[in-house]
Amino acid sequence: MGAAIPTRAMPTVIAHRGAADDAPENTLAAFKLAWQQGADGIEGDFRLTRDGEIVCIHDADTRRTAGQAGQVAEATLAELRQLDVGSWKGEPWRGARIPTLGEVLATVPEGKRVFIEIKCGPRILPALKEALAGAGLQPGQAIVMSFDARVTGEAKRLLPRLKALWLTDFKAGPEAGVRPSAKEILQTLEKIGADGVGCRAHPVVDQAFMQALRAAQKEIHLWTVDDVALAKRYLQLGVDSLTSNRAGWLKRQLCSEAGPPNRTPNRASGHSR
Numbered sequence: 001m002g003a004a005i006p007t008r009a010m011p012t013v014i015a016h017r018g019a020a021d022d023a024p025e026n027t028l029a030a031f032k033l034a035w036q037q038g039a040d041g042i043e044g045d046f047r048l049t050r051d052g053e054i055v056c057i058h059d060a061d062t063r064r065t066a067g068q069a070g071q072v073a074e075a076t077l078a079e080l081r082q083l084d085v086g087s088w089k090g091e092p093w094r095g096a097r098i099p100t101l102g103e104v105l106a107t108v109p110e111g112k113r114v115f116i117e118i119k120c121g122p123r124i125l126p127a128l129k130e131a132l133a134g135a136g137l138q139p140g141q142a143i144v145m146s147f148d149a150r151v152t153g154e155a156k157r158l159l160p161r162l163k164a165l166w167l168t169d170f171k172a173g174p175e176a177g178v179r180p181s182a183k184e185i186l187q188t189l190e191k192i193g194a195d196g197v198g199c200r201a202h203p204v205v206d207q208a209f210m211q212a213l214r215a216a217q218k219e220i221h222l223w224t225v226d227d228v229a230l231a232k233r234y235l236q237l238g239v240d241s242l243t244s245n246r247a248g249w250l251k252r253q254l255c256s257e258a259g260p261p262n263r264t265p266n267r268a269s270g271h272s273r
């Protein structure tokens with residue numbers, strides 16, 4: 001590992017689905033562990049239940065994390081609460097339950113941030129507004145984001161003071177290179193009034209990409225970075241945050257003058273990336 005990142009460029013490292021390498025993703029145990037490990041923020045995935053509650057779960061179906069098939073959107077909160085979403089990760093986590101958005105927000109310490117990824121349509125937004133109103137967070141602590149530009153745009157209209165990001169991945173086009181380009185991303189951000197983009201850490205994110213978005217005062221947040229060398233590359237470009245499955249560990253490596261050699265990501269962790 002080379003020299004540490006200068007202090008002024010110190011990273012904001014966000015725990016992807018909580019401390020997802022060490023605890024069952026999107027559970028209160030994973031979020032609380034992320035705070036203990038020193039993450040600057042947490043990221044979680046949120047969906048609306050049949051009875052209008054907001055719950056924290058990545059997949060539309062409960063099979064992967066609860067071992068039992070069922071659509072989140074067709075279940076009530078009480079039904080979802082019966083499920084054990086901890087055992088798949090290991091015996092110490094047996095009995096972990098799907099948390100509500102309110103419960104997740106209540107874990108956020110002063111000065112830390114929560115990235116709320118909406119995994120369903122805009123019907124969730126009034127309940128989101130209510131949950132945020134009841135959470136007592138300071139301005140800037142909560143950020144909402146979605147791969148669905150319509151959801152990000154509507155969130156921004158409903159909650160203009162809330163920071164809102166559009167999420168996108170990159171795909172190699174048949175002719176025109178990787179898409180969306182910085183120009184295309186910017187067009188979408190302007191159209192929906194988003195504050196920035198959350199995108200996969202990809203070689204297409206380079207100096208020119210950064211400059212194009214910075215010129216329009218847009219933020220750039222990257223997921224999912226579990227590798228020190230990669231993290232350094234993007235921090236040197238000046239991204240706003242990195243989301244990681246091992247945020248505490250990554251932050252420690254980046255902050256240390258002479259940390260250990262880069263570690264191979266834990267491929268056996270079981271969460272989809």
Ligand code: G3P
Pocket residue numbers: 016043045058117167198223243272273
């Ligand atoms: O931060 C965005 C990132 O979490 C999107 O990917 O599939 O892990 O929700 P996913």
Ligand code: CA
Pocket residue numbers: 043044045117
């Ligand atoms: Ca997510």
